[in-house]
Amino acid sequence: DLDHVHLPVVHGIDFGGDNPNRPPEHHVEYLDNGFSTVIRGHTPPAARSFKEYKGKRSPVVSRLAFFVPGFTLRGQVEFAGEGTGMFNLFYELSTPIDEEHTKMYYLFFRNFFMEPENDAMHVQRNLRNVFQDKANAESIMPRRAPDLDDWPVLQLDREDLVMSAYWQEMRKLRNAGCQIDRLALDLLDANGDYRVIPSPGRRADSENWVFAAVPRLPASEEFADEADQASSGAYFGT
Template sequence: MLINTWYVATESASVADAPVGVTMLGQDFVVFRDKAGTAHCLSDTCIHRGGSLCRGKVVEGTVQCPYHGWRFNNAGACVEIPSLGSEASIPKRARVDSYPVQEKWGWVWVFLGDLQEKDRPPLPDFFPEYAAFENGSTDWRFVRGTYVFDAAWTRVVENGLDTAHPFFVHRDFGNPDHPRVDPIDVQDRPFGSYMTRTQKPVEKRGVWAEKITKDRPDVKTELQFHASGPSVRIQMHLRPPMSQIIVSAYTPINDKQTLSWWIQGRNFFTEEKYDADSRRRVLTVFQEDGDVVNHIKPVHVPQSLSGDLTIYPDAMGFAFRKMIKDYEARGWRIDTKAMAADDDVARAIPSPARGADPKNWVLDPVLLRPARALSAAAE
């Protein structure tokens, strides 16, 4: 698992008056709103006696620990220690890590790492249809949800970028009589990559069949990856102008489980009565992927790029593997084995304030694999 990128922590709509507990990268966090309604995210472990802050309350725009009532503001600084009285000075070490937060597409995105603002990647901007919807457009209709994979995030993201599996895994996407993938041109995009492909259509079933199946041309699919999330946009031009988009962001819950946040958009059947059918179709796709990806060996993508056999239809996933190597070479990969051997210790993902001032913190940072020369990483 990698630090120094943005992850989706929760739905904006689920953060109201109470603190919300979230597990990402094997660590616990609390998300809450201040008095102005702005969302914030702190490390969940109270530095007094280890209380879980998400089990406390939001008081005056701060999070109050359920154990002895210490309160922490949106910067993670303790602002009240009730047992010392209101006039007591608060020790400088009485602080927890606070992480940058942005809300976009109805999700709360949290930057888990210690980079200063100028060095952080942006959020993806590849979903203008959703932005238009938020501004009142009714051209597209959206449904949203989650799916939990019992698989490592690297395998799950790679599956989202895999061009050759739909023919064997997805009844509604891949025509098993035409499994051949034409040569792929993967283009670099800022913090990610993009490709298109065209394939033979599949007979649609259910209510979509009446609009989409007859006299159908080949289906053009656009696939885009962004390191923040990490997120994937897939747009299928089912029968122009009818089109379906699925945007997913993949949050590692821990080393072996991945939470997929997804939004599906469609520019046909835009009445509410078709939402349940759309949701069912997306969840079927995730379930079909899960049935394969949850059983892959080894659990993580191989350490070496030559640890399995890559062919040209794997090009998009291969670009993703190279991105992981780049992050690892910078020393941004959590050393999960060392952490597991030391699991009596509570730690925190280092936040930007810790990056600027590494001293005077109670919890030690998570253990990271050492940085390596970038050239060695590309092996």
């Protein structure tokens, strides 16, 4: 969902303009715990019932934000045009299960077509996008990202701005000592030495009952002083 190219390719949702398959010019704003961006396009209505709200094709405003806590993606689309106050809103939360599986949760909201008879249409539209993404995600090979000392930096064009911001956040987590050492953990598991993600509440008091924490890759020198803070529970696995 952070890759804007997938909208026209996977879902058939174009951006309008001279090249409807390319996102318009936009910039990424970095937050304390993630990043956000705003895209203004001229996306055509997806169904006849929506056309009456399009007016004179004022820009459709899409606001996207990613938050590291909960690996949460928030999307807000003012589908009827900027200033109309008609929004589709969703939250997508991701929980790593293991190296190859992630549990995803969705919350969808709207403030238009509120009548019960319109629920089925919205559920159908949301499920269509979810299952299109699910099919693509499950077909990706390889199923796990390679363990690299550093990831290549994407410096291509506006299609890659949001993905580049995501990988920058991942590098911050690794540098802060938050990434699980997968190889070390596999050896521990094989010997029956099971580990857990540390609980901040239990670690705050040394007398609390605490399982041994999962091994993590060492923090970079720049973030060495923050390694203890990182062990409070912030992590990423997949």
